[in-house]
Amino acid sequence: MDAGHNEERRTIIQVKHLTKRFEKLTVLDDISIDFREHEVVSVIGPSGGGKSTFLRCLNLMEQPTSGQILVDGVNICDKHIDINRHREKMGMVFQQFNLFNNMNVIKNLTAAPVKLKKMSKEEAEDKAITLLRRVGLEEKVHSYPSELSGGQKQRIAIVRALMMNPEVMLFDEPTSALDPEMIGEVLDVMKELAHEGMTMIVVTHEMRFAREVSSRTLFLSDGHVEEDKPSHELFDHPESPRLVSFLQKVL
Amino acid sequence: MPFFKTVEKLIVNYGNFFTEGVRNTLIISASAVLIGTVLGALMALARMSQIHPLRWLATAYIEFFRGTPLMVQLMFIFYGLPMIGVTFPEVSFIPDFSRFMAGIVAMSLNSCAYVAEVIRSGIQAVDSGQMEAARCLGLSKKQGMTMVVLPQAIRNILPALGNEFVTVIKESSVVSVIGIADLMYRTNGVKAKTYNTLECLFVAAIIYFIMTFIFSKLVAYTERRMAHGRRA
Numbered sequence: 001m002d003a004g005h006n007e008e009r010r011t012i013i014q015v016k017h018l019t020k021r022f023e024k025l026t027v028l029d030d031i032s033i034d035f036r037e038h039e040v041v042s043v044i045g046p047s048g049g050g051k052s053t054f055l056r057c058l059n060l061m062e063q064p065t066s067g068q069i070l071v072d073g074v075n076i077c078d079k080h081i082d083i084n085r086h087r088e089k090m091g092m093v094f095q096q097f098n099l100f101n102n103m104n105v106i107k108n109l110t111a112a113p114v115k116l117k118k119m120s121k122e123e124a125e126d127k128a129i130t131l132l133r134r135v136g137l138e139e140k141v142h143s144y145p146s147e148l149s150g151g152q153k154q155r156i157a158i159v160r161a162l163m164m165n166p167e168v169m170l171f172d173e174p175t176s177a178l179d180p181e182m183i184g185e186v187l188d189v190m191k192e193l194a195h196e197g198m199t200m201i202v203v204t205h206e207m208r209f210a211r212e213v214s215s216r217t218l219f220l221s222d223g224h225v226e227e228d229k230p231s232h233e234l235f236d237h238p239e240s241p242r243l244v245s246f247l248q249k250v251l
Numbered sequence: 252m253p254f255f256k257t258v259e260k261l262i263v264n265y266g267n268f269f270t271e272g273v274r275n276t277l278i279i280s281a282s283a284v285l286i287g288t289v290l291g292a293l294m295a296l297a298r299m300s301q302i303h304p305l306r307w308l309a310t311a312y313i314e315f316f317r318g319t320p321l322m323v324q325l326m327f328i329f330y331g332l333p334m335i336g337v338t339f340p341e342v343s344f345i346p347d348f349s350r351f352m353a354g355i356v357a358m359s360l361n362s363c364a365y366v367a368e369v370i371r372s373g374i375q376a377v378d379s380g381q382m383e384a385a386r387c388l389g390l391s392k393k394q395g396m397t398m399v400v401l402p403q404a405i406r407n408i409l410p411a412l413g414n415e416f417v418t419v420i421k422e423s424s425v426v427s428v429i430g431i432a433d434l435m436y437r438t439n440g441v442k443a444k445t446y447n448t449l450e451c452l453f454v455a456a457i458i459y460f461i462m463t464f465i466f467s468k469l470v471a472y473t474e475r476r477m478a479h480g481r482r483a
Contacts, residue, residue, distance in 0.1 A: 059387060088389035098384035102402040111398060112388035157384075164388060 009036040012168055012199055013058060018067035020053055020223075027053045029223035030067070035168070040200045042210035042231065045220035046246060051203045054220060055172050058201065059090045072167075088116065091161025095173040097153040099145040105132070105156055106141045113163050124163065131159045135189050151182030155189050162193075169193065171202040187213075207250055211235045219243045257450045265441045272437030273458060279351070279433060280420045283358030284366075287419075288412065290359065291366025298371050309367070316364035322425050324361055329353040329429045347431070354426040362419055369415060373408035374400060406477050413470030417463045424459075434458060 013035040020028040027050045035041060043051050056062040058069060060076055060083050068075045076086050100108050109131070110124035119127065132138040135155040145153055154174055161169060171190065175183045187209055194200060194213050204210055210217050210231055217234045219227040219242075226240045238244045262269070297309035316324065329350070332338070339349035339356075377400050385395030427436035438455040442448050 061383060061387065084386075084389045084391055086389075087387055090387075092384075092387040094380060094384065096378075096380050098378075098380035100381060100384065100399050102399065112385070112390055115394060115398065116389055160384075160388070 009038060011036050012072065013201075014068075014070040014073075015058070016068040016070065018054075018057060018069065019065050020050070020057060020062060021065045027223055028057065028064075031223075031225055033218070033225060033228065035199065035201060037167075037199055038197045039216060040194045040198075040214040041202065042214035042217045043201065043203045043220055044205070044207070044210055044217060044246075045226075049221045050223045051220050052172055055170050055201060055203050058168075058170060059087050059092060061092070088118070088164050089167045091158075091164060091166035091169045093154070093157050093161055093169065093171045093174045095176050097145075097150070097157045097177070099148075099153050099157055099160070101145050104142050104144050105137075105148075108145070108156065109160050109163050112160075116164075118164060127163060128159070131162055132156075134192075135159055149182060150178045151185045154178065154182075154186045158186075158189055158193075168199045168201065171200065171204070173203050173205065175204070175206055205250070207235070207247075219246070221246070254450065254453075257447050258454060261441060261445065261447060261450055261454055265445075268437045268441055269434065269454065269458060272432060272434035273462070275431065276420065276423055276433040276435075277462070279354055279358060279426060279431065280416065280423045282355045283362045283419050283423070284412075284416045286355070286359035287362025287366050287415075290363040292370055294363055294367035295370035295374070298367055299374070313364045313367050316361055317368070321357070321361050321422055322428065325354065325357040325425055325429060328357045328360075350429060350431055353429060354423075354431045358419065358423060358426070361422075362415065365415055365418075366412065369411040370404075370408055373411065374404040376407050377403045409477065410470055410474040413466065413473070417467050417470070420462055420466070421459060 011034050015031055015033045015035075018028055018031040019026070031054065043054065045051050053062055057064050060069070064077055067077070069077055071086055071089065074081065074086070076083060099105075100111070103111060106125060106128055109128040110121065113119050113124045113127075114121050118124075129138060129141065132141065135158070137152060137155060137159075140148060140152060140156070145156075148156070158169075158174075174190070175186050178186060183206070187206065190200070190202070190209070191213050200214075202209070202214065212231075214231050217227075217229065217231040218225050219234065219238075219240070221242050227234055227238065227243050234243070235247070238247055294309050294312065297305045298313065300306045300309070332353075339352040342348040345351070381399050381403065382392075382395045385399045386392070390398065423433060424435040427433055427439065430436065434455060438451050442451040445451070
């Protein structure tokens with residue numbers, strides 16, 4: 001929240017002139033922005049404003065039409081780069097959880113790190129149990145996704161991303177598909193992550209989370225970053241008329 | 252009941268004709284499904300390939316074989332191909348080998364087209380978020396396919412593949428027209444010998460039904476077993 005303090009932190013992701021078009025529709029229009037280590041950034045804005053597309057461009061789940069995305073100084077849009085190695089460093093959590101339906105919880109958590117030789121099976125299982133305990137789900141080790149509630153699935157999806165020891169966590173509307181009474185349990189896990197210093201970029205409709213947990217909030221509308229400020233400032237003193245009218249609608 | 256008396260007499264006197272027919276029907280059907288499944292899997296891959304000409308060819312193949320009668324395809328392969336110099340070899344210790352081959356090839360090529368669609372739709376029915384999640388963890392497309400998508404697709408594919416086998420058993424009766432001694436061919440033979448047309452067809456129908464019924468029950472059973480839990 002202290003701008004001077006932020007300057008000293010290492011820049012993890014640098015977005016330069018990012019543009020994304022689908023056919024003739026321009027979803028992201030020349031966006032340039034930096035994300036620093038330990039920052040928690042919320043991305044808010046009207047639906048169709050390009051929030052999810054922006055997030056999905058950061059790990060190249062969407063291919064940018066033009067521009068550069070530098071992760072740790074490496075341009076991941078470069079054709080010669082092994083994108084899989086970069087995705088390991090960027091955990092992603094989806095609106096629809098996307099737990100692997102053919103695997104039980106422990107398999108969901110350990111399959112990728114073991115396959116990609118990040119750790120041995122035993123190490124992965126130990127780590128998985130430790131993380132599951134932290135989100136209060138250690139008794140679900142052998143359950144299948146179909147046996148879990150939405151909130152449980154999402155907490156496990158967060159753990160699955162954490163298993164890879166990511167440098168950044170990307171959240172794509174993580175609570176939008178949840179029943180209201182389950183939103184809290186997922187937000188609590190995210191808050192804890194934020195307090196531990198995880199770098200997080202969160203596309204969200206949860207304005208309280210944006211305001212209270214994230215250090216910085218972006219307002220994305222019509223493919224532009226309309227405002228980019230420390231969260232309290234953005235919510236207390238919105239400048240652009242679009243943000244003012246958006247906040248009036250959602251708050 | 253003279254009808255059932257005649258049926259009984261047919262089964263007693265000509266039982267070995269029918270059993271030989273059943274054997275050949277099963278040989279042809281099983282070979283066709285087996286070969287059709289292997290080719291169909293490859294065809295499905297081609298159909299979903301990023302390489303445009305390959306995809307186009309596979310699509311054309313599938314559309315053509317599903318859009319023309321099996322009878323025409325069979326005739327084309329058995330009578331047509333030798334006219335342009337393509338013949339199936341004879342093997343001394345298996346009687347009628349080339350005839351059999353023509354039947355199996357036609358049935359396999361036909362089945363391949365249907366199986367390809369079964370496999371493709373089975374894979375595409377798996378939620379795309381599953382592959383996305385795999386890719387986001389740093390897994391390659393191939394790893395995502397083998398670890399996540401295919402195990403789930405199998406659940407859609409296996410029952411449909413079983414149904415394809417049932418269809419092939421029934422459809423295989425057309426090979427009798429090129430003189431393969433399958434159940435239908437044998438039935439016609441017994442019919443010509445005894446003039447008990449109705450009774451012969453009755454026996455054939457019952458035997459076909461028993462084969463398909465057993466198999467579709469098996470399919471239903473595996474389907475139930477696989478449906479346990481595991482699904483989102």
